[in-house]
Amino acid sequence: MALDDPRFQSAPWTLRGEAIVGLKLVRSDVARQFVPADAKVVCVWPGRTLAILYLCKYWESPVGSYHEVIVAPALVWRKGRLGFWISHIGVDHATSIAAGRAIWALPKEPVSMEWIAGRARASGSGLNAQALFEPPRRSIRLPFAGVAMSKYRKDESWFAARGSARVAFARASVELGGDPGLGQLGFVGTMSVVVCEQMKIKIGRPHR
Template sequence: MTYPTPPWTLQGYAIQTLQLIDIERVRSLIPPEFDIVSLLPGKTLGGVYLSLYGSGSVLEYSELIVVAGRVRYSGKTGGWISHIYVDNHDSVAGGREIWGLPKEIAEFTWEKCDHVAWPTANRSTRYHHRVTVRQGENTLCRFSYNHAKFGWQMPLPLTLNDNVLSTLSGNILYFNGDFKSRLGLVASQLEVPPESPFANLGLKQPWLTLDMDKLCLTAGEPQVVGQLNSSLMIQA
């Protein structure tokens, strides 16, 4: 299987939620060498990133990233990606072998509905867009949202994926994600079924959702910044 060498340049569209997550829920997912950054007492900053990379990208694919929180190691701070799914096998291999990310294959359905309400378990909503991510018969998540009606072109230093810490073969890796996009704030609704692998993170309704149109992302080459000292090894 072949994949591009880093850096990877990806272009398209993305949605990013920002959510508070209980630190006690994610501690077991993160090696003890990392300190979990607290935003509020007992809470770290996490969320969900959904993207569709198209023409102009080194690979074309959809992606779901679940950031379980912010972590710190040896003076470097970044997001900790606990779950990540794509619909491209080359992306899976590159993500695992270059960046130490636990990528898995999933199916993405991007839908648009201008006139009919989306049905949910308890009510209908008036969101015009929805993306559903599945693995086989299991739904990982369903995300409904509206596109922003306005935005401004700018670098995105505050996204969860701007800097990432990960592990690979006992090494601790650090890499940058350089984002530029037309940015807007939108209303959204996130549904995570009980059977989803990340349901135990307790992801609630997003308190902030960023709409990223005309996105250009560069995933940089990782640097080795340390080694795992414990017997807990995160499989890349």
């Protein structure tokens, strides 16, 4: 893998921006179709795993500003480690796509994205997502941390992400579609989302 590519720095990366995060309890048999055969879908509720829809705008990163949308359909146990499996990730920045594939084995694909107050929208060949929401008036700064796993072609990795943001809950009209089955994850209609402002996040070094 081209970890020393002159177009981008190696991990870790520190990014600043804002994000909208949707969390959904999803039937494990629905999530199963999006994770590797050797991964165990972890249920956080009887018969249900936890899925994540993440839309973000980074105004500061090692490759400049860009937008991103991520679908993590399940919490999984794989090769002795617990983490969220990233099945789909769309980006509107060519260098970020190259870096994500080369460093973290993320299956990044190009999408068109727009981000204005109260609306985030992504459109690509296999991934379409949208969130319309009322920007919250109050928020509180909180830390966050997690582990993600991904695969791009024959390469795979797991890595940690941690940071902090001013967070608040909001009601949003959400849509997710594209590749067959994505709509079954249930990110559609009105739901609660987490709005993250003044976010600083560190994406750690990949492990294989």
